[in-house]
């Protein structure tokens with residue numbers, strides 16, 4: 001048995017139409033962590049999650065959940081994971097309590113070991129236990145989905161874009177519950193395309209882009225990569241050579257009078273950049289700045305990967 005909660009080796013998926021959604025992805029989700037799987041829309045996150053849940057067949061590669069191979073030991077693999085899907089799906093005519101009881105039945109959880117009311121309390125839905133699911137608000141439905149994913153007490157919980165369309169207050173409640181589960185020993189994987197969300201919650205972040213893993217780092221390290229800022233400065237004369245400063249991470253010429261400077265905002269600010277240019281005798285004509293965002297981190301990483 002491996003020590004990873006999830007181990008993925010060379011996982012690939014090509015859909016029937018020829019779309020290569022995953023191009024050989026390998027990584028471990030360490031046990032006990034909150035692990036973020038990040039990537040822009042269409043990166044392949046849902047494909048990966050759906051392979052783990054058994055909803056999509058992989059083309060090649062292997063995946064293990066809690067040491068159980070998803071092919072050779074599908075039953076145990078499935079029993080080790082709870083998945084909160086992106087889409088809200090349940091029968092609107094069942095009450096939340098019935099929804100959880102049905103799910104527990106599907107997983108073969110004996111009646112004596114069921115804890116439907118406890119789960120409803122945990123997601124603050126105990127007062128709705130006997131209401132029709134269709135009468136719940138969007139946020140309540142999402143919380144019910146989390147409870148539903150936990151009926152068989154899996155050691156791994158996966159949340160696929162859990163906060164899409166969820167208001168701030170609910171998001172905080174959801175995160176509080178996720179943290180509580182994690183403290184209780186549950187390994188959590190969440191997919192999101194918000195870096196801040198992953199930053200707030202995750203111990204470790206993997207990024208996939210176009211079906212490839214481009215980063216897998218402790219959160220602190222990855223966020224450090226987003227400490228870069230970019231400033232574009234137009235100066236008052238043609239530049240024969242690129243001005244330099246030991247404080248710039250990078251400087252590129254863009255046209256004859258414009259330079260694009262990348263710097264780390266922990267070490268420098270825009271004023272410092274301008275002062276350095278002025279120190280070279282250049283007059284400043286125009287300036288624009290922008291924060292580095294996940295996109296820049298992607299760019300930096302893909303650049304690093306490409307050499």
Ligand SMILES: Nc1ncnc2c1ncn2[C@@H]1O[C@H](COP(=O)(O)OP(=O)(O)OP(=O)(O)O)[C@@H](O)[C@H]1O
Nearest residue numbers: 015017019021039040041042043044045046047048
């Ligand atoms: N059933 C399918 N048939 C064909 N192509 C698909 C199918 N499902 C997904 N794709 C394609 O595979 C690629 C990866 O999609 P996937 O849904 O895994 O990405 P994602 O990272 O989860 O994006 P999102 O955040 O939008 O859900 C996309 O180009 C998508 O169009």
